[in-house]
Amino acid sequence: MKIAVCFKTIADYGRLSETDWAWDERHFVDTSFVRRIFNCFDESALEMALKLAGTSLNASDPAELTALTVDDRQSDLFLKHLTAVGYHHVARIQCNKKIDLRFNSLTVSDLISTYIKQEEHQLVFLGRQGGAGDNRQTGFLVAERLGWPCIREVTAVVRDESSGCLKVTSRIDGATLVQTVKLPMVLIAGHCIDSPYLRVPTLKQKLKAKNKPVTILSNTRLGIDDDTLINNGKTLIDLQRPQANRPCIFLEGKNPREQAKRLYAEHLKQVFTL
Amino acid sequence: MKAAIVLSADSALLRQQAGEINTILNHIATTFSRVELWLFYQDRPPELFPEIDCSLSGIKLIAVQHAHLPESYLQVLLDLMRQHPVDLLVFASDGLGAELATRLAYRLDGNSCLQVEDCNLAAGQLEVVKPVYGNHLAARFVLEHPPYCLSAAKQACRPARMTPCELANIEIFTSNPPRCHWGKTFLTIPDQPASGLADADLVLVVGQGAHSKDTVDVLQGIANSIGAELGASRPVVMNAWTDMNRLIGTSGLIISPKLCIVAGVSGTGVFSVGIKSSEVIVAINTDSKAPIFQMADVGIVGDLLAVLSELEKVITAEKAQKGTL
Numbered sequence: 001m002k003i004a005v006c007f008k009t010i011a012d013y014g015r016l017s018e019t020d021w022a023w024d025e026r027h028f029v030d031t032s033f034v035r036r037i038f039n040c041f042d043e044s045a046l047e048m049a050l051k052l053a054g055t056s057l058n059a060s061d062p063a064e065l066t067a068l069t070v071d072d073r074q075s076d077l078f079l080k081h082l083t084a085v086g087y088h089h090v091a092r093i094q095c096n097k098k099i100d101l102r103f104n105s106l107t108v109s110d111l112i113s114t115y116i117k118q119e120e121h122q123l124v125f126l127g128r129q130g131g132a133g134d135n136r137q138t139g140f141l142v143a144e145r146l147g148w149p150c151i152r153e154v155t156a157v158v159r160d161e162s163s164g165c166l167k168v169t170s171r172i173d174g175a176t177l178v179q180t181v182k183l184p185m186v187l188i189a190g191h192c193i194d195s196p197y198l199r200v201p202t203l204k205q206k207l208k209a210k211n212k213p214v215t216i217l218s219n220t221r222l223g224i225d226d227d228t229l230i231n232n233g234k235t236l237i238d239l240q241r242p243q244a245n246r247p248c249i250f251l252e253g254k255n256p257r258e259q260a261k262r263l264y265a266e267h268l269k270q271v272f273t274l
Numbered sequence: 275m276k277a278a279i280v281l282s283a284d285s286a287l288l289r290q291q292a293g294e295i296n297t298i299l300n301h302i303a304t305t306f307s308r309v310e311l312w313l314f315y316q317d318r319p320p321e322l323f324p325e326i327d328c329s330l331s332g333i334k335l336i337a338v339q340h341a342h343l344p345e346s347y348l349q350v351l352l353d354l355m356r357q358h359p360v361d362l363l364v365f366a367s368d369g370l371g372a373e374l375a376t377r378l379a380y381r382l383d384g385n386s387c388l389q390v391e392d393c394n395l396a397a398g399q400l401e402v403v404k405p406v407y408g409n410h411l412a413a414r415f416v417l418e419h420p421p422y423c424l425s426a427a428k429q430a431c432r433p434a435r436m437t438p439c440e441l442a443n444i445e446i447f448t449s450n451p452p453r454c455h456w457g458k459t460f461l462t463i464p465d466q467p468a469s470g471l472a473d474a475d476l477v478l479v480v481g482q483g484a485h486s487k488d489t490v491d492v493l494q495g496i497a498n499s500i501g502a503e504l505g506a507s508r509p510v511v512m513n514a515w516t517d518m519n520r521l522i523g524t525s526g527l528i529i530s531p532k533l534c535i536v537a538g539v540s541g542t543g544v545f546s547v548g549i550k551s552s553e554v555i556v557a558i559n560t561d562s563k564a565p566i567f568q569m570a571d572v573g574i575v576g577d578l579l580a581v582l583s584e585l586e587k588v589i590t591a592e593k594a595q596k597g598t599l
Contacts, residue, residue, distance in 0.1 A: 016410070021407075143377075144377055149345075152372075173282070179459065180458040181458065191511070193518065196512040237401070241411055248568065250567075251574050256576055257584045257587075260582075260584035260588050
C-alpha cells in the first residue's frame with residue numbers, strides 16, 4: 001500500500017507582533033525571522049499515517065510512506081525529520097519562486113495529483129487547512145483531479161485486515177462516522193485527538209536519516225509549465241489587518257487576591273447582579 | 275444575478291448558518307434578480323424554514339439519501355444546475371458546505387472561495403473577503419467568472435428565525451442514490467447532547483497556560499462554582515484536557531457571552547474569532563505582551579489559577595451575603 005502524506009510548513013504566526021503584520025507590494029508578509037512549524041492538521045495527518053504503517057508491518061501489503069511538500073529549501077529540515085521518524089521517501093516539489101501559490105489550491109492540487117498518478121499511490125493524506133492562504137480546498141481538489149472519493153475531518157484510521165480495507169473515523173455535523181472503505185482514497189485530517197503531534201526522532205534515528213536524499217522535483221519535470229501554474233480562479237486585490245482592538249485596562253494589585261477583588265468590584269459585579 | 279442558498283435542514287446549526295449567510299450577502303442581496311433556498315433533508319420535509327434577508331423567489335426541498343456521502347449532494351446539485359442554472363451558490367460554514375462549494379465549482383468549471391466574510395459586486399465582478407494568515411489578516415479577492423460557489427465564514431451573527439413558509443413556490447426534488455463502490459459499511463454515532471456553552475452568558479475559557487489536565491479540572495470546578503460554562507482553546511482539547519465540544523474558535527464554537535474570562539490563552543487569530551463578539555472580555559496571562567490583551571477590556575498579568583481561585587472566593591462570598599448561594 002503506497003501512502004503519500006502532503007504537508008506544509010508555516011511560520012509560527014503567534015510569534016509575530018502587531019507591527020510585524022505589514023506587507024510588500026506583492027502582498028507578502030515577511031515571516032522569515034520567526035521559526036517555522038508543521039501546519040497542525042498536516043502534522044496530525046503525518047502521525048496518523050505513521051501509526052497506520054506501524055500496524056501493517058506484518059500485512060501482506062505493508063505500507064510504503066512518502067511525505068510530499070510543495071515548497072522551497074526551507075522545508076528540507078522538516079523532510080529530514082520525517083525520514084528520521086520512519087518515512088521511506090521524502091519529496092519536495094519546487095516551483096518558480098516568482099509564482100505565488102499561497103492562494104492557489106487549483107495549482108497545488110494539480111502538482112500533487114500529478115505526482116500521485118506518476119508514483120501510483122493508493123492513499124493520500126492531507127491536513128484540512130493551513131498556511132498563509134488558509135484555503136481549505138486542496139484535499140477536495142486532489143480528490144476531484146484523481147477522480148477518487150474523499151473523507152473529510154478524519155480523526156483516526158486503522159487497517160481492517162479481514163476485508164483488506166481501511167476503517168476510517170471522521171467527524172460530520174453532530175456525529176462521529178465510522179466507515180469501512182476500499183482504496184484508492186483521499187483522507188483529509190481534522191482535529192485528531194489520538195494523533196495530535198508528530199513523534200520525535202531519537203538521536204540514532206536522526207543520524208541514520210542524515211544522508212538519506214530528499215527527492216526534489218520541478219513543476220516542469222511533472223509536465224506542468226509555468227504558465228499553467230499561474231491559473232487560478234481568483235485574483236488578490238488587497239490585504240487588511242482586522243481592527244478588533246479594545247482599550248485594555250490592566251488591573252494592578254499587590255497579590256492575586258487584591259487583583260481578584262478589584263476585578264469583581266470594578267468590572268464584574270454588574271454582570272453578576274444581572 | 276441569480277443565486278441559490280444551499281443549506282441542510284437537519285443541521286443542528288441551521289439557524290446560525292443561515293445567519294452567517296445573511297451577513298455575507300448583506301451588500302449584494304439587492305442585486306439578485308432571483309434567489310432561491312435549496313434545502314436538503316433526510317427523512318421528513320421541514321415545516322419551518324430559516325428567514326433569509328432577501329426576497330426568496332422559491333424553495334427547493336431536496337430529499338437526500340446516504341447523507342454521509344458528499345456524492346449524494348453533488349449529483350443532485352449538478353442536476354439542479356443543469357435544469358435551473360444560477361450564477362452564485364452560497365453554502366454553509368461547515369465542512370459539508372466547504373466540500374460542496376469546492377467540488378461543485380470544479381465540476382462546473384466555475385470559481386470557489388471558502389470562509390467568505392463579506393462579498394460585493396464591483397464593475398460586474400464578484401469581490402469576496404476571507405481570512406488568511408491564520409485569521410491575522412483579511413484578503414480581498416476578485417473571482418474570475420461564474421458560477422461562483424462560496425461557503426460562509428463562521429462568525430458571530432444574529433441567528434436566522436425559523437418561520438413557516440408562505441411561498442406557494444415550493445418544489446420537492448429527490449436524488450438518486452449514488453453508486454458507492456468504495457464504501458463497504460458505515461456507522462453513525464450521534465454526539466452527546468451539547469453543553470450550554472454556545473448560549474451561555476458567562477464563559478471561562480482556558481488555554482495552554484493551564485499546563486495540565488489537573489489544572490483544567492480545577493478550573494472546571496471554579497467555572498461551576500461561579501456559574502460559568504467552560505470553554506477551551508485548541509491545545510487544551512488536543513491534549514485531551516477537556517472535551518472537543520468545548521473548543522472555541524474558527525474550528526469550534528463562536529460565542530457571544532455577556533462576560534468572557536480568558537485565562538492562559540495567547541490569543542491567536544483562529545481563537546480570537548471565537549470570542550470577539552463577547553460584551554466584556556477579561557484576559558489573564560503571565561505574559562504582558564500576549565496578543566490576547568489587545569482584544570480584552572480588562573487585563574490581569576498574573577497566574578491564572580491564583581487569580582481565578584481568589585475570584586471564586588470573592589464571588590462565593592458575595593453570593594452567600596446575598597443569600598443566592
